[in-house]
Structure formats: structure tokens, C-alpha cells
Amino acid sequence: MSQIKFYKHDDIPMEMHKVKIVQQLHLLPVDQRLEKIKKATFNTFKLHNGDIFMDMLTDSGVNAMSDEMLAGMMKPDDAYAGSESFYRMRAKLREIFGMKYCLPAHQGRACENILSERFVKPGNVVIMNYHFTTAKAHITRRGGRVEELVKDEGLEAVSDLPFKGDIDLEKLEACIEKEGVDNIAFMRLEAGTNLIGGQPVSLQNFKDACAIARKHGIVSVLDASLLQDNLFFNKTREEACKDMSVREITHEIADQFDIIYFSARKFGFARGGAIMIRDRKMFHSMEDLVPMFEGFLTYGGMSVREMEAMTVGFDESMEMDVISQGPQFIKYCVDQLDAYGVPMIKPGGGLGAHVDASRFVDHIPQEEYPAGALVAAFYICGGIRGMERGTLSEERNPDGSEHFASMELVRLALPRRVFTLSQVEYVIDRTKWLYDHRDMIGGLRFTHEPATLRFFTGKLEPTSDWPEKLAAAYKADFGEDQ
Numbered sequence: 001m002s003q004i005k006f007y008k009h010d011d012i013p014m015e016m017h018k019v020k021i022v023q024q025l026h027l028l029p030v031d032q033r034l035e036k037i038k039k040a041t042f043n044t045f046k047l048h049n050g051d052i053f054m055d056m057l058t059d060s061g062v063n064a065m066s067d068e069m070l071a072g073m074m075k076p077d078d079a080y081a082g083s084e085s086f087y088r089m090r091a092k093l094r095e096i097f098g099m100k101y102c103l104p105a106h107q108g109r110a111c112e113n114i115l116s117e118r119f120v121k122p123g124n125v126v127i128m129n130y131h132f133t134t135a136k137a138h139i140t141r142r143g144g145r146v147e148e149l150v151k152d153e154g155l156e157a158v159s160d161l162p163f164k165g166d167i168d169l170e171k172l173e174a175c176i177e178k179e180g181v182d183n184i185a186f187m188r189l190e191a192g193t194n195l196i197g198g199q200p201v202s203l204q205n206f207k208d209a210c211a212i213a214r215k216h217g218i219v220s221v222l223d224a225s226l227l228q229d230n231l232f233f234n235k236t237r238e239e240a241c242k243d244m245s246v247r248e249i250t251h252e253i254a255d256q257f258d259i260i261y262f263s264a265r266k267f268g269f270a271r272g273g274a275i276m277i278r279d280r281k282m283f284h285s286m287e288d289l290v291p292m293f294e295g296f297l298t299y300g301g302m303s304v305r306e307m308e309a310m311t312v313g314f315d316e317s318m319e320m321d322v323i324s325q326g327p328q329f330i331k332y333c334v335d336q337l338d339a340y341g342v343p344m345i346k347p348g349g350g351l352g353a354h355v356d357a358s359r360f361v362d363h364i365p366q367e368e369y370p371a372g373a374l375v376a377a378f379y380i381c382g383g384i385r386g387m388e389r390g391t392l393s394e395e396r397n398p399d400g401s402e403h404f405a406s407m408e409l410v411r412l413a414l415p416r417r418v419f420t421l422s423q424v425e426y427v428i429d430r431t432k433w434l435y436d437h438r439d440m441i442g443g444l445r446f447t448h449e450p451a452t453l454r455f456f457t458g459k460l461e462p463t464s465d466w467p468e469k470l471a472a473a474y475k476a477d478f479g480e481d482q
């Protein structure tokens with residue numbers, strides 16, 4: 001089942017779980033939020049969690065665990081080498097993906113480091129539907145570069161295409177022809193394409209793209225970090241998947257690839273990561289890198305408790321009642337805001353609701369980081385922490401010029417099973433207020449700009465006193481204590 005039907009009410013998303021353990025929330029008054037964001041140098045990564053009301057920064061490592069996952073954590077097998085917890089996790093991954101070899105790693109980017117170390121040489125190209133920040137950073141660190149070949153519609157804010165994460169097959173063939181097979185390190189397809197709004201890839205596209213890679217002898221890699229959302233869309237939007245179980249769809253996707261890696265901070269609802277490999281020789285060619293960077297081969301930097309939790313989490317990721325929650329809440333949020341006129345990425349995808357900052361604050365030039373400024377405004381007006389997914393999250397070009405992102409997004413992530421519908425309603429309400437006051441929002445500029453992954457640690461300041469003015473308008477409407 002994917003939707004509870006209502007009798008006298010329009011259908012709304014229903015939580016298919018009940019709350020057993022809670023964390024108290026506090027809403028700091030707006031004046032204090034203004035002080036906190038100044039102290040955080042207008043970088044929401046630097047805010048303390050206790051100062052945030054709705055933490056919608058990410059779904060990474062903050063999804064709610066189930067009672068079964070917690071129960072699993074009570075029976076870990078602590079061992080430096082040969083932990084039974086690892087063997088249980090590997091057996092579950094083998095069952096789900098049908099691949100034999102498993103390298104554990106402490107999180108998704110650690111898998112990306114290992115893959116880049118193994119495959120990327122200076123001058124190489126990695127073909128992708130679209131990049132993810134850490135995946136790209138590891139490739140460029142090794143002297144490689146990324147070619148993004150997502151279909152044109154993937155970069156359009158609004159489109160009818162149900163699978164906006166699909167790679168363009170013509171662009172793929174042309175790119176292979178132009179670069180030459182020997183210069184292509186691998187092809188990486190990302191399920192639930194993060195940076196373009198959590199947009200899914202169709203089973204058919206996985207099949208077609210991997211068939212092309214296979215024909216040319218190019219290694220195919222699936223980033224399955226957001227696979228659970230992708231699976232929901234395969235099942236609900238793709239005719240060929242309608243009568244397949246989630247497990248069957250997963251198997252069919254996995255069958256296309258040579259390698260699958262994932263962040264278990266997302267896939268599996270716990271904290272960790274792993275690389276699954278089909279071929280024995282390929283596995284042995286990467287194996288040494290795990291003890292070097294991560295830890296021994298049977299824990300890879302993860303705690304045994306987390307491995308037990310994620311083993312249960314993988315099974316839960318195969319349940320429609322579990323994986324439908326995120327996309328349904330996101331759709332609700334996107335539909336409500338869209339109806340009000342707020343520019344949103346459509347159709348809603350997985351991971352979170354994505355606001356199109358380039359239209360929301362179209363008066364802020366791209367060099368003043370419109371999405372970054374809007375994220376700061378969200379915190380001031382409601383204690384909501386989103387994440388900038390735009391130019392601020394990009395790295396500069398080798399000549400030092402700005403690399404303008406193809407999309408300027410504010411991501412309001414919906415970690416799985418964490419927020420209730422009334423909390424989502426609050427976010428919708430504050431977004432509407434912010435939209436009505438959008439002209440008051442101004443730009444940002446760097447005061448300290450790190451060379452790599454600058455969005456994590458960079459410091460910024462507003463280009464005028466717009467934050468004070470915005471806070472004053474908010475106070476006038478909602479009062480001092482809100």
C-alpha cells in the first residue's frame with residue numbers, strides 16, 4: 001500500500017509508524033536567531049542543533065530508527081577482525097543486491113575515496129548523470145574530471161518528465177566517442193539524483209545506460225545512497241515496475257552494475273557505508289584500500305552496533321510502507337507551496353522539498369549566492385535549517401572564477417520518520433511568509449573561502465543590513481517570542 005484513503009477529507013500523507021521516543025524541540029525567539037546566524041557567519045552548517053527548530057539540513061544520519069533497528073543494536077559482535085555483525089550485514093546486502101563482494105567504509109564519501117583511488121588517473125573522465133559534491137571532490141583531487149550527462153529536462157525547474165535523473169543516452173554515446181574508452185575511469189549513475197532535487201532514474205534508463213557501458217567495456221557504478229526514494233518512484237511512476245515487488249526492482253537495477261556503493265547514513269537509515277562488487281579480481285584490486293583508510297575489512301570504520309542497525313534498515317528499505325513516507329510528505333509540501341505560487345522543483349522528488357531560489361529571489365545575482373542567502377533567511381524566519389544546493393556548494397574553476405551552478409536550490413530535507421504533518425505545515429506556512437517578503441532578502445559574500453568543499457567551513461556576511469530588516473518585519477507579524 002502506498003496511500004491511506006480518506007472519507008471526508010482530501011487524502012493527506014499518513015505516518016505509518018508511531019512515536020516511541022521523542023526529542024524536545026525549542027523555538028528560539030527571532031532576535032536570538034538573528035544573533036545565532038551572525039555567529040555562524042551565515043553558514044547554516046555552523047549552527048548548533050539546539051538553536052534550530054526544524055532541522056531540514058539533511059537526511060544523512062538523522063533518519064529515525066525503528067524499534068527493530070534498536071533491538072538489533074543490542075546484539076552486536078565486537079571484534080577487530082571477523083565480527084559476526086559484519087557477516088550478517090554482508091549476507092543481507094548479498095541477498096538484496098545479488099553481488100558477492102563487500103567492502104565496508106565509514107560513510108558514502110569514504111567509498112568514493114576508495115573508488116577514485118582505484119580507478120581515477122590524472123586526466124581521466126568520470127561520466128555521471130549528475131555529480132554529488134563529495135563524489136566530484138574525490139575525482140578532481142585525483143586529477144580527474146566529471147562529465148554530467150543528465151537529460152536536459154533534469155536541469156529544468158519544472159518538467160513533466162517522471163524520471164528527471166535519467167542520463168541522456170545520446171549524450172552518453174557521444175561522450176564515449178569524444179573522450180575515448182581508455183580515458184573513461186567509470187560511469188557513475190546516482191539513484192535519486194541529489195543535487196537536482198532528489199530526482200529519480202528509471203529502471204529502463206539504468207538498463208540502457210549500463211548496456212552502453214558494457215558494450216564499450218566501461219565499468220558501471222551505482223551510487224545507491226538515495227535508492228529507497230528511487231525505488232518508490234520506479235514502483236509508482238514506471239509502468240514496467242507496477243507489478244514488481246520492491247525487492248525485484250532492486251535486483252533488476254543491481255543486475256545492471258559492476259559496483260554499487262552507498263551511504264548508509266541514507267540507505268539503511270543508520271550510519272556507515274559499503275561498496276558491493278560483482279567481480280572477484282576487481283574486489284581484490286580495491287581490498288587493500290579499506291584497511292589503509294577505513295579500518296579492518298570487517299568493520300571499515302563503522303561501529304558494530306550501526307552495522308546491526310543497518311542490516312535491519314536494509315530490509316525496511318524494501319518495504320513500500322516505509323519508503324513511501326518521504327516522497328509523500330515531500331509531494332504534499334511541494335504541492336501546497338506550488339499552489340501558493342512559491343517556485344518549487346517539480347515534480348517533487350525524494351530526499352526533501354526543493355525551493356527554486358533562482359526564481360524565489362531573482363533579484364539576487366548568482367555571484368551573491370541566492371540559495372545561500374535564502375537558507376539564512378529560512379533560519380531567521382522560523383528556525384528552519386535547510387541546505388544550500390547551488391553555487392556556494394560548487395568549487396571554483398581552475399582559473400579561480402566562479403563556477404555557477406546550473407540550479408540554485410534550497411533543500412528542505414525530510415529525514416525519514418522524523419517530522420509529523422503539523423511540523424511540515426509550519427514549514428509551509430513560514431515559507432509562504434518568506435515568499436511574501438522575498439524582496440527584503442539580500443545577498444551574501446565570503447569573508448573566508450576554503451578551496452575545497454567551501455560550503456562546509458566557509459564564512460560569509462550579508463551584503464547589507466537585510467537580515468536585521470527581515471527579522472524586524474517578522475517580529476511585527478508574529479511577536480517577539482516567535
Ligand code: F0G
Nearest residue numbers: 058060107108109132194223225263265
Ligand atoms: N552520494 C550521495 C547521493 C549522497 O547524497 C551523499 C551524501 C553521499 C554520496 C556521501 O555520503 O555523507 O555518507 O559521506 N549526502 C548528504 C546530504 C551529505 O546531505 O545530501 P556520506
